Amino acid sequence: MRKRPLEFAVVVVGALAVFSLLFAQASEQATTTGVNTAKVKAPDPPDVTGIWVIPQRARGVLRTLSNYRPPMTPWGKAKFAKVRTSFDGRELGNGVAPEKEWNDPIFQCDPNGYPRVMFHGEMTRFVVTPTEVLQFFERDHTWRDIWMDGRKLPEDPDPRYYGYAVGHWDGDTLVVESNGFIDRTWLDQYGSPHSDQMTTEERFRRVDHDNMEWTIALNDPKTYTKPWVSDNIRLKWAPKSPRSETEEIREDFCIWSDQNSFFKRIDSVGLGDAPTRKSK
Amino acid sequence: MKGKRAASLVLSAGFLAICAPIFAHHGSQGYDHTRRVTVKGTVTEFVWANPHSQIYLDAKDDKGNLVHWGLELNSPGNLIREGWTHTSLKAGDEITVSFDPGKEGRPIGICVDIVFSNGQKLRSSQGCVQGNPDLEK
Numbered sequence: 001m002r003k004r005p006l007e008f009a010v011v012v013v014g015a016l017a018v019f020s021l022l023f024a025q026a027s028e029q030a031t032t033t034g035v036n037t038a039k040v041k042a043p044d045p046p047d048v049t050g051i052w053v054i055p056q057r058a059r060g061v062l063r064t065l066s067n068y069r070p071p072m073t074p075w076g077k078a079k080f081a082k083v084r085t086s087f088d089g090r091e092l093g094n095g096v097a098p099e100k101e102w103n104d105p106i107f108q109c110d111p112n113g114y115p116r117v118m119f120h121g122e123m124t125r126f127v128v129t130p131t132e133v134l135q136f137f138e139r140d141h142t143w144r145d146i147w148m149d150g151r152k153l154p155e156d157p158d159p160r161y162y163g164y165a166v167g168h169w170d171g172d173t174l175v176v177e178s179n180g181f182i183d184r185t186w187l188d189q190y191g192s193p194h195s196d197q198m199t200t201e202e203r204f205r206r207v208d209h210d211n212m213e214w215t216i217a218l219n220d221p222k223t224y225t226k227p228w229v230s231d232n233i234r235l236k237w238a239p240k241s242p243r244s245e246t247e248e249i250r251e252d253f254c255i256w257s258d259q260n261s262f263f264k265r266i267d268s269v270g271l272g273d274a275p276t277r278k279s280k
Numbered sequence: 281m282k283g284k285r286a287a288s289l290v291l292s293a294g295f296l297a298i299c300a301p302i303f304a305h306h307g308s309q310g311y312d313h314t315r316r317v318t319v320k321g322t323v324t325e326f327v328w329a330n331p332h333s334q335i336y337l338d339a340k341d342d343k344g345n346l347v348h349w350g351l352e353l354n355s356p357g358n359l360i361r362e363g364w365t366h367t368s369l370k371a372g373d374e375i376t377v378s379f380d381p382g383k384e385g386r387p388i389g390i391c392v393d394i395v396f397s398n399g400q401k402l403r404s405s406q407g408c409v410q411g412n413p414d415l416e417k
Contacts, residue, residue, distance in 0.1 A: 107331075138357070242360075242361055243361060244357075244360065245360055245365055245366065250357055250360075252330070252357055253330070254331070255329070255330060258329040258331070259331055261327075261329075262327075262329070262331055262334065265334065266352050267352070
């Protein structure tokens with residue numbers, strides 16, 4: 001008998017805590033989007049239209065598919081051995097190198113390529129047309145076409161930085177298959193390699209108005225002994241990119257003359273070793 | 281001695297120019313992160329560009345000599361995240377600025393805190409090595 005008031009109190013406190021948390025989340029969404037989209041269901045039929053942001057990820061989560069990259073083949077290892085960055089082994093790097101040796105291709109304004117642009121740019125924008133889904137990116141100010149008209153991927157593609165993509169709906173999930181990736185890009189800032197034999201399968205599932213789940217499975221037997229399957233990465237709907245002033249997405253080119261000017265005026269390679277980044 | 285030093289400097293500069301340095305990304309490695317410098321000066325140029333925005337600033341040192349500083353900031357996209365816009369600064373602005381200075385007395389700086397004469401503050405987290413999550417630049 002004595003226990004009942006206590007149990008009741010615990011239930012009430014618990015319920016209050018849950019309700020206040022939901023209310024707080026709803027209020028936050030109302031403030032950031034201007035519309036209370038909390039708990040608004042995903043559209044039916046499914047629609048990926050909009051700007052989707054990868055929120056700043058928790059400490060320890062690496063900026064790539066997952067923290068667990070599969071083992072490399074001898075070919076993969078040889079390619080990876082040429083990478084020079086400031087990232088150590090715990091960050092999937094091959095060891096901290098002096099700054100003057102860093103050779104990340106994007107520092108020369110090579111395109112990020114896919115999927116790296118998703119991890120570097122941390123956002124994407126989908127525009128849906130009757131025959132395709134266009135996927136835009138701030139970084140490199142570019143896009144890829146995800147053809148939805150039933151065509152097949154090319155059999156002997158001319159490799160490209162953003163590959164080739166076709167898609168279809170599987171219930172509420174947009175499934176995207178890609179091939180034809182040029183092997184000059186890194187998969188991420190750590191220098192994870194890939195070959196032009198790489199293919200990917202992605203699933204974009206809109207959970208509700210504001211939230212989408214993205215997974216990417218990478219198959220590249222020339223480089224890795226197993227597929228590299230990503231974490232379930234949460235994308236959040238946004239009215240505009242967090243990196244733009246007023247426009248939907250920034251025009252975020254890497255410009256060679258600006259790189260050059262910066263290096264000449266401020267930075268000079270070879271003043272010393274880069275500080276070791278703290279392993280997470 | 282002076283002649284030899286000058287000659288070796290010229291040779292080094294020539295060597296660098298000919299070899300076209302690998303356009304590696306800088307890090308914060310050209311800077312002394314063990315101390316902060318604060319100067320009050322006039323902006324001569326605000327460069328809003330990738331890979332890193334820059335502030336060029338004229339300020340007097342302790343002896344009254346004019347020093348021309350070059351400060352390295354975040355990329356424009358990342359500055360916008362920190363509350364900046366492309367009009368946050370312009371030539372002629374009088375600002376007080378604190379930063380980690382360049383090594384070997386180079387008049388450069390990073391991890392920049394600005395205070396305007398009206399009290400408004402801005403910060404660029406680029407190169408703030410203490411407890412800053414790694415951000416790809």
